[in-house]
Amino acid sequence: MRMTLLDNLQPGMILGKSIINAEGTVLLAAGVKLTPRYIHRLQNLGISTVYIWDERTADLDFRGPLRDETRLRAASTLRQVMTELEGDLERTTVLANKLPQIATVVDDILNDLLSSNKLIIDFLEIKTMDDYTFFHSVNVCVLALILGMRLGLEEEKLKELGIGSLLHDIGKTRIPAEIVAKPGPLTVTEWETMQKHTSLGFEILRKSNELPLPAAHVSYQHHERYNGTGYPRQLRGEEIHLYARLTAVCDVFDALTSDRSYRHRFLPHEALEYILGGSNTHFDFAVVKEFARCVAMYPLGTKVRLNNGTQGIVIQVPPQAPQRPVLRIIKDREDRTLDRPYNLPLLDHPRLIITAVLDQ
Numbered sequence: 001m002r003m004t005l006l007d008n009l010q011p012g013m014i015l016g017k018s019i020i021n022a023e024g025t026v027l028l029a030a031g032v033k034l035t036p037r038y039i040h041r042l043q044n045l046g047i048s049t050v051y052i053w054d055e056r057t058a059d060l061d062f063r064g065p066l067r068d069e070t071r072l073r074a075a076s077t078l079r080q081v082m083t084e085l086e087g088d089l090e091r092t093t094v095l096a097n098k099l100p101q102i103a104t105v106v107d108d109i110l111n112d113l114l115s116s117n118k119l120i121i122d123f124l125e126i127k128t129m130d131d132y133t134f135f136h137s138v139n140v141c142v143l144a145l146i147l148g149m150r151l152g153l154e155e156e157k158l159k160e161l162g163i164g165s166l167l168h169d170i171g172k173t174r175i176p177a178e179i180v181a182k183p184g185p186l187t188v189t190e191w192e193t194m195q196k197h198t199s200l201g202f203e204i205l206r207k208s209n210e211l212p213l214p215a216a217h218v219s220y221q222h223h224e225r226y227n228g229t230g231y232p233r234q235l236r237g238e239e240i241h242l243y244a245r246l247t248a249v250c251d252v253f254d255a256l257t258s259d260r261s262y263r264h265r266f267l268p269h270e271a272l273e274y275i276l277g278g279s280n281t282h283f284d285f286a287v288v289k290e291f292a293r294c295v296a297m298y299p300l301g302t303k304v305r306l307n308n309g310t311q312g313i314v315i316q317v318p319p320q321a322p323q324r325p326v327l328r329i330i331k332d333r334e335d336r337t338l339d340r341p342y343n344l345p346l347l348d349h350p351r352l353i354i355t356a357v358l359d360q
């Protein structure tokens with residue numbers, strides 16, 4: 001597989017990874033031969049990038065640290081919870097009833113991460129516009145848990161962090177849908193309303209006796225900024241709970257690397273640059289430092305050009321050095337397609353650097 005922009009799709013190309021919504025419905029299945037109609041359908045789903053099949057990497061199995069089933073179950077559970085909460089503003093029992101399911105989702109995510117044996121994000125999950133909130137929340141939870149594990153949090157704390165980060169935007173169920181889903185910049189009044197999702201989320205979560213209070217604080221504090229310029233309470237530094245400091249970084253990174261109605265996604269190395277730029281002002285430097293070690297700037301399937309002019313596809317991300325992937329070189333410096341692509345571990349070639357991301 002390799003990643004490519006929708007603009008580069010040609011009829012006859014084969015979809016490499018299924019597009020699935022939060023209800024578990026396959027919108028377009030891996031293996032389908034793309035036609036102009038399918039390409040149009042992909043455009044309507046609001047995504048800019050897809051994985052397509054590439055025979056030069058056909059021997060490889062690209063997948064992130066989470067199993068597809070776990071990711072889907074997490075997104076669909078969250079969808080149910082949020083839809084039910086939207087349906088009736090007074091139904092505080094919704095969360096209490098669903099809490100065991102939410103806890104199971106977090107346990108499953110933790111188990112997947114533990115057994116995958118790689119505490120890094122090396123695969124870009126493509127999400128459709130309609131299901132953005134659900135898959136975004138799951139990704140934030142996965143990233144926050146990876147960070148938490150790397151920072152040595154014990155199991156009980158990881159569970160609290162997992163629940164808190166998964167439900168961090170639950171307050172959006174109390175904000176009018178036309179504001180949450182507005183395809184463009186918000187007015188000042190709308191923005192003030194939108195900011196209330198933090199305290200509204202806290203209100204929903206703290207009413208549930210079984211839910212650990214620190215998890216509720218993630219919702220309350222995930223838009224606070226390290227230098228006190230966030231909202232709603234302008235907390236600063238370590239006044240912000242560690243879980244919220246972790247979630248803030250993961251939330252911004254995943255939001256930037258997602259397609260939105262008003263812009264295409266940022267590439268992971270651009271989003272990482274943004275996060276690094278905000279360390280010690282917006283974000284806790286200690287958290288950012290660990291974060292930079294656990295996300296791949298060039299996820300699996302990314303096509304890149306090296307400073308020697310050759311081109312390759314990222315086929316492996318070493319957990320100990322995620323920014324120095326193994327490439328499968330597919331074109332020489334004269335842009336000629338190689339008959340025999342070969343693997344090149346950048347870790348063994350310190351003079352070679354990635355100078356451009358291609359096709360996206």
Ligand SMILES: [Fe+2]
Nearest residue numbers: 168169222223
């Ligand atoms: Fe938020």
